[in-house]
Amino acid sequence: MKRKLLLSGIMGCLSLGMLSAQEFHLQPTPQVYEASQDSIALPLTYALSADQKLEDSPALLLLEKLLPGKAEKVAFRISIGTKGDKAVKKYARRIPANPEGYYLKIDKDEIIIAGTDERGTYYGVQTLAQLLTLPKLPLAEITDYPDVPYRGVVEGFYGTPWSHEARLSQLEFYGRNKMNVYLYGPKDDPYHSTPNWRKPYPEREAAQLKELVDKAAENGVIFYWAIHPGQDIKWNDEDRQNLLNKFERMYELGVRGFAVFFDDISGEGTKADKQAELLNYLDDHFVKVKGDVEPLIMCPTEYNRSWSNVAGGYLTTLGEKLNPGIQIMWTGNRVIATIDRESMDFINPLIKRKAYIWWNFPVSDYVRDHLLMGPVYGNGLDIADQMEGFVSNPMEHAEASKIALYSVADYAWNLADYDSDASWKRAIRSLMPLHASSLETFAVHNSDLGVNGHGFRRDESVALQPALQALLSAYKENGTIDENAFSQVETECRKIVEAADCLMASQENMALITEIEPWLMQFKLVGQYGESVLRMLQSLKASDAEAFDAAYAHAKALQMLMYKIDTSYNQNPYQPGVKSGSKELLPTFNALFVSAVTRYNNKYKTQLDTRAAYMPYTMSSNVPQLASLSVSHKGKGGSVAAVNEVIRWQPGGEFVLSIDGLRTLKSLSVDLGIADMAASFRLETTVDGRNWESVPLQPVNGKTRFNGQVSGRKVQKIRLISISAQEQQVYFKRFMFEEE
Template sequence: MKAFLLSLTICSGLAMGAKAQVELVNPVPHSVTSTRHLFAAPKAWSVTADRQRQSSYALSALSEIGVEQLAKAASFRVTLGVVGDRSVNKFKKLVPQHEEGYYMAVGPKGVVIAGRDERGLYYGVQTLREMMAKGQLETCTIQDWPDVKFRGAIEGFYGRPWSHEHRLRQIDFYGRNKMNVYIYGPKDDPYHRQHWREAYPENEAKLLQELNIRAHQRGVNFYWAIHPGLDIKWTNEDRDNLVNKLEKMYGLGIRSFAVFFDDISGEGSRGEKQAELLNYVDSVFVRKHGDVSPLLLCPTIYNRAWSGKGDIYLHTLGKHLRPGIEVMWTGNSVVHTIEKEGMNWINERIRRKGYIWFNFPVNDFVRDHILLGPTYGNGLDIADDLSGFVSNPMQYAESSKISLYSLADYLWNMKPYDAMTSWKRAIENLLPAQSQALQVFASYNEDLGPNGHGFRRDESRELKSLCDQAMKGDLSTAAQLREHAQSLATACDLLMTDKTNPWLIEELLPWLMQGKHLAQYAQAVTTLAELVVKGQNNATATEGAPLMSFDAQYNRARALQKQMYDLEANRNVLHEYQTGIKLGTLRFLPAINKLFAVATEKMNAQAGTHYEVVTQYQPFTIETDVPQLKLQPISIYGGEVKVAPSYEIITWPVGSHFTLTTDRPVTLRGMDFNFGKPGTAALFQLECLRPDGTWQKVALLHYNEKDQVIHTGNELGGMTVRAIRITNISGAEQQLNFRHFKFIKD
């Protein structure tokens, strides 16, 4: 009953503060009691705090709000302190009994902020800053605290690491939104992974120091992660190499550390050795210094789908790892939302609360999409089952803030979290000058499209009924769809010329350009669909408006199809690592393509014309008994056909195959693939299915002993085939990367 009454109090308090200044605060506070009285925010104030708070980062944050601080008493007073400070002693019973919690009272004469600890005080200052954002304050009291102890982000994606400036901006963003963790673990940092034993060069070490200092100023734990698993030897020498590297990072001022063994195979993946190493580091490094955060381990088996029979690896970690060492977990699969049942499952095996590595909005496995949609699907009842929760964002740091804003909201106050409301607030926060345009554009950039992890998101929800109707061939939907196309075009134009957040627009630009093409394509298609509905069967009628004929709009639609195709392969437009540019692929584009096909077929039937029905076409399909490769996307640009890479370790059972089939014969000009290790050519057999139904073997080779790329024999060139099949003929299970697979055709 007590829990119910508390929940009711919180909800009613928030309702009273709705559409007022508290509504501007992210994350949504736990308990708010408001009179609804608004008053002008002060232009100056005096600050009262105990002497030991004078160097506090919370007071520094207060000065950054931009209000003049007067040495003498002002008509508006801000009183700050932590439980135990004289300045807030009479409020100590009102401060929540939670780490990082705070109590806040706001009135026309002043503000009191009392934190349970230093970080709680800092978060109270952030709440004040957000309340004042539009020049007013609200008479209210707030009692607030986080549901999840550790909340933040991990720079753990594959691809171009964030720039130093982006990292600083991210850390500032985390502080403003009450997230307390940033894990530095970019896969492409050689001193994190490939050259983990080596010290950073002086200039790079100074940059890490700067990040760590900024993190402290924002109440953020800066975790530096090391990834020794690729080539670690379980010897005293390598054990000491790892500790020595951590000592060097400690010397830079860093006090939080993680050790990663993800996405590897072989000797480095032994669970008992990993536990032994982490326990040793805990003894001789963490406990020695006394001011180091608990270690974080990212295990080799970091999701349920890989756990295997008996979950031996996970039980080994649970049994042998010392209590206090945190274990990271991505959920039921590599990319998955997190729910109660799954947390119970992993916590039982590792004998501690799991620390979630949430692979969203990361897009390193769908590089032709940018993910700007709502963050939803995680359980609202799992706060007590987590030790921490961090998001793995995209290489697009600014665009990732849409999701990160909502995750901060979710992890702070889980039960009332509303994904759509939080998403709209995130967009307003990121680009207030053009928030409506960004919301329209973002709604076409939610779903991931087909991908190897099978993780999908809803998209363009408001268009579902209309697009469903269009997919049935209903041409009467054309007028409404054209209105949405015009809205998308307008949004793209407004965003491309926005100057208020150049960081964001630079990231979005390829998709904005493609969005404009998509909108124009939809306008052309809906116009020709309406011509058919109106019975204008003369395809080339030119009276009055010559370019509004079916023929002109058909050719315009075909021209825009080509422009969209060409843009996807334009290296002058694409970002580094980007493989294409897709948006609106779940509903809007399929609906427009359907209208194009139906309208063209009807015109041909009515007028005896022979217009070709061409929309998007995918002649290649995958057939395989390697589960991790079944859903890999296939892309075609000109004569080059690529299967999307996978950044996890792929398990090839004995005799397993990967087959790429085509619906018509194609003539090959070249082919190669990369499984991440030299010498793998001898483990596989390549065969091509000839048009006469026979399979022909093709030689596989490496150019030298260090070459990871598998090349084909000369007999492949000029061969016409219906399918390509690669088979594991080694007689043993193989665990390998799948870094690239491509061929060139006529």
Template sequence: MEKRYYKKSLMAGVICAMACSNLLAQETEFDLSSQRLEIQQVLPVPGKKIDHQGIIINPTPHKLTVDRNNMLDIAGGLVLKDKQEKFAEDLKFLTLTKKGVKLTIDFGKKVALKQGVKEISGAYTMRIDKKGVTIVGYDERGAFYGIQTLRQLIESPIAAEKQLPYLDINDYPDLPNRGVVEGFYGTPWSHQVRMSLIDFYGKFKMNTYLYGPKDDPFHSCPNWRLPYPEKEAQNIKELVQACKRNRVDFVWAIHPGQDIKWNEEDYQNLVNKFNWMYDLGVRDFAIFFDDISGEGTNPLKQTELLNRLTDDFVKAKGDVSPLTVCPTDYSKLWANPTPQGSLAIYGNSLNPDIKVFWTGDVVCSDLTPETMEWINSRIKRPAYYWWNYPVTDYIRNFILQGPVYGLDTSLTKENVCGVVSNPMEHGEASKLALYGVADYTWNIANYNPIDSWERGLQELTPKAKDAYRTFAIHSSDTENGYRRDESWETKTFRIAEWNEATAQTLKTEFEKIEKVPAEMEQGCENKALLQELRPWLTEFGKLGTRGKQAIELAQIYRSGNDDSSFWNKYVQNLMSKEDRKAYEAHKSGTLKLQPFYENAMDDMAHGFLKKLLGTTPKDYKGIGSFGNSGTILTKLMLDNDTTTYYTSGIGQKEGDWIGVDLRDIRDVTEISILQGRNSVDDVDYFDHAILECSADGKTWTPLIKELNKQYVINWKGDAVKARYVRLKRLESERKNYASVRSFEVNPLHVENLGFKLESENPQQVVYAFDQNLSTFYKVSNALTFEVPQGTKTYTLLMDKLSAPLKVKQFDKKGELVSETSISSPFFKLELTNDKVTKVTLEGKAEIFEVVANPQ
């Protein structure tokens, strides 16, 4: 799902929004960001790593008793006694012989009762003793799960010498529905990935796979009324068979709501489609009414359809399971809470056997008792939780590899009838999260997020676990509303807080990160997983290099003895435009590592320039009321690039504000702001706001009257003493994100420099004289600047030079006084004499700053 539903009363226009500049093509009629009101809190991951003493079983069994003093030798193989003759194809991980240890497998209510097996589907017992191995399931699925536990035992370290400890397991699932919904936007999984995942579901006792990829045209508009073409139909047949082998319910979902007509013709179209799918082997069906507008949202028509299908199709077939539905109001954020709301209509009129999906308080949110109580009281049944994690269709430049948490461990099947995870379009990389979801849904009260994650890493990359763990622990956060903890074992700092021991520890971590791509290439045996991760691994390794070099650079900076060496190494460690584009496309380390690098480089640049100028530089900082206002994301509104933008990542509310810290009290005479991600039919902006300034951050003075529906804001006036400038939201119905492309205070103009310039680009040449090292001016041929009276020297701060740069000094008659050739990014230019009135730089260079000094 990673769902965002459109409400006409909440927005106008059609928007497709992604973090920063990543845009996701989406079907029209609803906005990808207007409904996302998550609180940006990064909550720590609960739990701790446990020593399992060589026995690794996932999901965690409810009851496990081990006698380590006695071991069963299985080196000679096992003799199978399959009483129901159902499991011969499920035991390929074993060596079956005519002589050896006895393996007995049985199931059924009668035998299960004798063994104390819980009377629910999927329950089983296992005993290992001198008589051999005995597995008893409540049903066939339970016995299959016992086999999966045996399989994991044999794969555990304790069985390395073909010895199994005597033990007793009495185990069962807490929830009747546990699994995965392929319900994301974007590229659907390949057939091979789906087949691989189905085997994964079976191994870890998940029993549900909902097939509902939004970009499958035969699942949704425009072709939901049509049968699948031959190849796709054959693939679905194979998926159904794979699910049967793994005792997984293959639930085929249809998404007809965007263009459904509430008439007999479309009802028959739906029945026909279900019959075609039935002929392909499907016995479980779902109907999704999410992310739609228009006629299809009518809850009375929806329930009428679902109830009729239950009678005409489900009951008539006899072997079809009760339906599952995703309502249009699938989140508390926009659901009508009244007795007239669609959820209450579901509760009053929907067949009680039909399961109803729910995503929680917002689209991506934690599973809590409170949200379940809210929904269950309205639909009059335990809701079916659709958890939008680790889905990334709203942040496709991320790949989420962190622990599974945010799922309450006090819930029971009386509160929630099931939980399905909506994963990423990267199916193999989603397995780490699904390993944790399988663990939680089976044994809720004993779920331990950290320990489950640690075990999952070992399961997926047994020969590259340390490298995968390093990548995963730094690839967890979303930078968006549904925040995830990341880098929790790593301590970062600002340059002003330098501690040598902490710096060395962090440098060691960056050195570790540098090696991860090569170690994963060498040790990761799952090549499909490696292929999905590779673009992120590449950028992750680069992050390690620049982080390490930032610490080495800081040591030079702190010594303060060698300006030239510092600057030369500084520019070498800057991210180029290409570097940044590559990183933005495949981000990791966004919570601590990349911010450390960015902040360290910015802090050093600020301090270095301050020393050269003898005054506070004008590299302003973004500030605001949002949770991410103190992060490096605010730099996107200060980068002189109107195609990038800072975005709040959560919905706006009254009193929110976005602004700039000028670092010092200054005379403010001009402000220019570009709101939103664009200036045409955008929704992510303050449509009712006021522009204010303050010297102390406490007392604010309005600079302009209230602004209504203005993307572009310009103010000029008499000088006002201020350190802070902000745009503050006033009363409004808008709940969208807030975005700003550009926030300029006292933008520098050539005519205000106090000296003359000759350049190829008069509008941008000021970046070489703006006392800000985050900007630069690109010289293609020549730059000439007048020498103000009293200037004795210049310090030229440039990027790496591709060829030597000529520096020429002229007197007032235009006569050449001297000429110098330079090849270093740092150059101290001493004027030849007092008669020099003009300096020309000839060649190609990117100039960060030209600093004039009186001596």
């Protein structure tokens, strides 16, 4: 029978400092744990029993780092080895048959760590490392192994790649959490993708990659290096040799895992038969020849169900023609989606193998103004035997991503026992044990993505939702205050302000605080804004106009400060700004603000501004991938969120941006990512919403971008419409304009 390891005690003092009594749980949750009530003191010295072939292995190096007191003729013994080793021979029947499994036994005078293979032995030591943080070691037996063969991370997002230091920290994190794969494939690495994938890395970058490869090996992680050649690849011998040459250079750096990505491309590179032919060649003439290289991985062009044309045969072509050892990645029913049995039952028969899941969470390259700090939930708990791998695509914020990655490791190791909320709370404690309560307060209100083109949303402010809804419903309906709900919201606003201050002042995890500081600043303002709005409600109820005016003035000031944060920090060219509490907190506070000011104006015959948030621009589109994009406003300008994936723009499909009044434009710039697209689209404007006029388009340097000749033109709506008789596969990299 499976049992979760759940021990109460004091967390140790190795690197965390003394903490209060709290739940202790092995990470990831082990498959089988059996323990008595007895425990032993941590051994100061021990005799080591290990075969010589384990010397300098990651497992033995970690053990000796954890317990340096190795000695001879000591009663307490630690026996460590892999199946077949003399040191653990008598425990052979207890070692699980599953790859990367281990058997760990803590007895009164002995510790046994026996792995199915070398990585399994390493994981046994990692489990012991966690138990060593307890004041005493429990007498226990653990039989453990992963459900999913390959578990880890794909650094495959658009935007600022992780720093070298962040990657080194990540690899250590993967080792501790028993993740065995890191796929290096940042979209903005020029030597990974177009235009420089054919060229070798410069000396400095190559040295850093070598250091990453070595760090991965130290932590039991397979370092996969991915290449993204599809946008400009030529299906000829020259480019085939270019790929082999690049692989060979990476092999010389120590890389033993290789991947080829054909995602988010258009044109010739999307042909399934050509992809299969090339990949089989690489598999036959490189992977199999080397002998010590992991299975080749490919990311297909049709990497999710919504983009798949089954009748067209792309996926079936890969399934039939690709060598059976090549692994195929898959994101699910959509680009961003949770994975369940129905989605696995769709893809596996088509590709004739178990899919290798590329899970696009907590990646935020399409919602860069948000942080995704909430629980990992929604994936099936009954699909362990359906997946070859499960890797998470993270945020460009490496340290903040660890909250989700911790739970991804927990999920992929043991699906049946996975508890998303409990795992999330443990993840938070692992990052900031001394400020876990403050970080949890921040994370619970910074979980959702906001409106986005993929339609993927997450729960946010879950525990507070009933109080928010009750407070707003009662006040909007008849102006009454639900006192119980009011008290809960008031208490939470105070917690928000305190948590933001505590985190911004903390020195506990500076890498994390540096990443999230703009959101912490915004978060504090949201809490203060909520407090001011609540004071407005109280003042109006008490007919205290002076107090209402003061609270109103403060709320308006906080609205302006939130706007300044949003337009001053994180000004990336795609989804600029800083959003916090955007799903539940701010909408509720704004609605209460509007209702309170409206009631005040009616009662006192005043004309206070009722606007809580000003956005002069809205957009709509009948192109599905554009329909939910967000619009940003800053000063005299506006922009629409960019899209990373290929847009399938149907004939007659249109994108319309509406303005709240007649404005005069100064400039307008559009980038569809493909050269010579101006002839397939028409840009139009209208002053009345009925009569449209064409706007001449001017290509910029003959590239993919073009400007509309709009200077001095009065507009109320702007429309970009496809005039081609064929579907156009383009990108949506820029739609920016400025008023006079």
